[in-house]
Amino acid sequence: MSELIRxxxxxxxxxxxxxxxxxxxxxxxxxxGTVRFFLTLDGEIIEQIEVEIGYLHRAFEKECENxxxxxxxxxxxxxxxxxxxxxxVGYALAAEKLIGITVPERCQYLRVIAGELARLSGHYTNLGxxxxxxxxxxxxxxxxEARELVWDLIESLCGARLTHxxxxxxxxxxxxxxxxxxxxxxxxxxNRELWDDFAKLLLKNRIFLDRMRATxxxxxxxxxxxxxxxxxxxxxxxxxxxxxxxxxxxxxQLDFDIPVGETGDNLDRFxxxxxxxxxxxxxxxxxxxxxxxxxxxxxxxxxxxPSKDDIHRDMESMxxxxxxxxxxxxxxxxxxxxxxxxxxxxxxxxxVSSGAGKPLKCRVRPPCFALTSAMPLMVKGAFLADLIPTFxxxxxxxxxxxx
Amino acid sequence: xxxxxxxxxxAAPAHSLVMGRILERLAGSGALIFSHSQKGDDxxxxxxEDILDVMRTLRDDPxxxxxxxxxxxxxxxxxxxxxxxxxxxxxARFEVIYHLYSIEKNHRIRVKAPxxxxxxxxxxxxGVWAGADWFEREAYDLYGxxxxxxxxxxxxxxxxxxxxxxxxxxxxxxKRQPLIGPRN
Numbered sequence: 195m196s197e198l199i200r201x202x203x204x205x206x207x208x209x210x211x212x213x214x215x216x217x218x219x220x221x222x223x224x225x226x227g228t229v230r231f232f233l234t235l236d237g238e239i240i241e242q243i244e245v246e247i248g249y250l251h252r253a254f255e256k257e258c259e260n261x262x263x264x265x266x267x268x269x270x271x272x273x274x275x276x277x278x279x280x281x282x283v284g285y286a287l288a289a290e291k292l293i294g295i296t297v298p299e300r301c302q303y304l305r306v307i308a309g310e311l312a313r314l315s316g317h318y319t320n321l322g323x324x325x326x327x328x329x330x331x332x333x334x335x336x337x338x339e340a341r342e343l344v345w346d347l348i349e350s351l352c353g354a355r356l357t358h359x360x361x362x363x364x365x366x367x368x369x370x371x372x373x374x375x376x377x378x379x380x381x382x383x384x385n386r387e388l389w390d391d392f393a394k395l396l397l398k399n400r401i402f403l404d405r406m407r408a409t410x411x412x413x414x415x416x417x418x419x420x421x422x423x424x425x426x427x428x429x430x431x432x433x434x435x436x437x438x439x440x441x442x443x444x445x446x447q448l449d450f451d452i453p454v455g456e457t458g459d460n461l462d463r464f465x466x467x468x469x470x471x472x473x474x475x476x477x478x479x480x481x482x483x484x485x486x487x488x489x490x491x492x493x494x495x496x497x498x499x500p501s502k503d504d505i506h507r508d509m510e511s512m513x514x515x516x517x518x519x520x521x522x523x524x525x526x527x528x529x530x531x532x533x534x535x536x537x538x539x540x541x542x543x544x545x546v547s548s549g550a551g552k553p554l555k556c557r558v559r560p561p562c563f564a565l566t567s568a569m570p571l572m573v574k575g576a577f578l579a580d581l582i583p584t585f586x587x588x589x590x591x592x593x594x595x596x597x
Numbered sequence: 598x599x600x601x602x603x604x605x606x607x608a609a610p611a612h613s614l615v616m617g618r619i620l621e622r623l624a625g626s627g628a629l630i631f632s633h634s635q636k637g638d639d640x641x642x643x644x645x646e647d648i649l650d651v652m653r654t655l656r657d658d659p660x661x662x663x664x665x666x667x668x669x670x671x672x673x674x675x676x677x678x679x680x681x682x683x684x685x686x687x688x689a690r691f692e693v694i695y696h697l698y699s700i701e702k703n704h705r706i707r708v709k710a711p712x713x714x715x716x717x718x719x720x721x722x723x724g725v726w727a728g729a730d731w732f733e734r735e736a737y738d739l740y741g742x743x744x745x746x747x748x749x750x751x752x753x754x755x756x757x758x759x760x761x762x763x764x765x766x767x768x769x770x771x772k773r774q775p776l777i778g779p780r781n
Binding site (some may be wrong): 251 | 636
C-alpha cells in the first residue's frame with residue numbers, strides 16, 4: 195500500500211486496465227425498436243461505439259414497387275408508427291405533386307388535423323418513454339393517458355388507433371365525425387392538465403435534469419453536416435421547420451411558434467418536443483375553428499376512387515373505378531421530392547413514375563436514420579448511462595429507420 | 598370531369614434563380630448532362646466522375662450554400678430507360694440521386710449521376726458531408742453501388758451473407774436466401 199500513496203502517483207496512469215467490449219441489444223429494454231450497440235468501454239466511459247440497425251427491415255421500397263399507387267398507404271403507416279398519419283400525408287402530397295392536382299381546402303384542413311394528432315401521439319410516446327427509461331414511471335403513465343385520449347380522437351376520425359391509413363391520393367377516407375370539435379376540446383383540456391403535471395414532475399427533478407443536461411450534445415455545425423432535422427436540429431438553435439420554411443397544405447395560414455433550443459443537448463431536445471406539443475394543440479384548435487365546409491376529395495374519378503353512388507350514376511366513374519382497381523392509377527412519368535415535417539424531422543418522399551400503375555421507385559427519407567448515424571459523435575467519451583437519454587432523444591423508430 | 602388536372606403554366610420561368618446560378622457555375626466544365634425543373638424540383642444530371650467537384654461547388658458557392666445533404670438514394674431503370682431520354686444515350690441503368698437543401702437560402706436541388714451496370718462506381722461524398730456515411734452504405738447494400746473512398750462500406754440494413762442487392766429490378770421479390778446460421 196505504501197507505494198500507492200507515494201508522491202506523484204497517478205492512479206489512472208499506473209493502474210493496469212483494459213477496455214471492455216460489450217454488446218447492448220438488439221433486445222435490450224432501452225433499445226426500443228431493436229437496435230444493437232457494440233460498445234468499447236474504458237470503465238464507464240464509452241471509447242468506441244458501433245450502431246447496428248436493420249433488425250426491423252421489411253423491404254418497404256420493394257413492397258411499394260409491387261403495389262398500386264394507392265396500395266402504398268398501409269405500408270407508409272408502418273414507417274413512423276407512433277405518428278402514422280404524418281407518413282400518409284407525406285406520401286399523398288408527393289403523389290399529388292407528381293400528378294399535378296391540389297386537394298380541396300377542407301381536405302387540406304383534415305390532413306393537418308390528422309397529421310398534428312399523429313405528431314402529438316409521436317411526441318407523447320417519445321417523451322413518456324424517455325422519462326420511463328430514466329426511472330420516472332409516473333410521468334410516463336401521465337403521457338400514456340394523454341396519448342390514449344389522442345388515439346380516441348384519431349379512432350373516431352378514421353377507425354384505427356395506431357395505423358391510421360387515413361389519407362388517399364386526392365383526398366381522405368372520411369370526414370370529421372359528428373361532435374368531433376367538442377370531443378377534441380375536451381381532450382385538449384385534459385391533455386393540458388396532463389402536460390402541466392408531466393412538466394412539474396420532471397423539470398424540477400434533480401435526477402432527471404442531471405441526466406439530460408449537457409449529455410448527448412452536438413454542435414450546430416456538426417448537426418447540419420450530419421443531416422439533422424426536426425426537434426434535434428432545432429435544439430441546436432436552427433429554426434428549420436418544413437411547415438414554416440416551405441409551407442404545404444394550409445400551414446402558411448396558421449399561427450404557431452417554432453421552439454428552438456440553445457445548446458443542442460438532450461434537455462433542449464426534450465424541451466423543444468415538450469413545447470411542440472403545445473404548438474400542435476394550438477394548430478389543431480385553429481383548424482377546428484376555421485375548417486370550411488366543402489368536399490373532402492378531388493372531383494375527378496381518375497385520381498380519387500369514386501363513391502359507390504357515382505359508380506352507379508356516372509359512366510366515367512365506373513370506368514376509372516374498374517381501371518384503378520385492376521391496373522392502378524396511371525400517374526404521368528416523372529420524379530418528385532416532397533418534404534413534410536414529420537414527428538422526427540424532415541420526412542421526404544422521392545417518387546419516380548414510369549407511367550405505369552405502380553411506382554418505379556418509392557423512396558422515403560427517414561429523419562431518424564440521419565440522426566442515428568451521428569450517435570457515435572454524440573456519445574463517444576460520455577458515460578454509458580448517457581447513452582440511454584441520448585438514444586431516447588434521437589427517437590429512433592425502428593419502422594422508420596430500417597424501413 | 599378533368600378540371601382538377603392542372604397543366605404546367607407556360608408563363609412560369611424555365612428554371613429558378615438557383616438553377617440559373619448552378620448552370621452558370623457548371624457551364625464549360627463538361628459535367629452537366631441534362632437539367633430540368635419538372636414540378637418545380639430543380640434537377641441537374643451530371644457526369645459521375647465530376648460528383649465531388651460539383652458537390653463542393655454546390656456547398657461552397659456563397660450564392661448556393663447547400664449545407665444539408667438531405668437524401669441519397671439510387672434508382673434502377675431496368676426496362677424503363679425511356680423515362681429519361683439521356684439514359685439510353687449513356688447506356689446507363691442506374692442513377693445515384695442526391696437531394697440537397699440550404700437552410701439559409703431555403704432552396705433545394707436534386708443532383709443525379711447516371712451509372713452503368715459494368716461501371717457501378719462513384720466517389721464517396723463522405724468527405725463533403727460526413728452525414729452521407731450511412732446513406733451510402735444503404736445504397737451499396739440495396740443496389741450494389743460502390744462508393745470509392747468510403748471509410749466503412751459494408752451492408753447496413755441487411756446482414757453479412759445476404760446474396761445480391763434486393764432493390765435491383767432483376768432481383769425477384771420472392772427470392773429465397775440461404776440460411777446463414779449463428780456465427781459465434
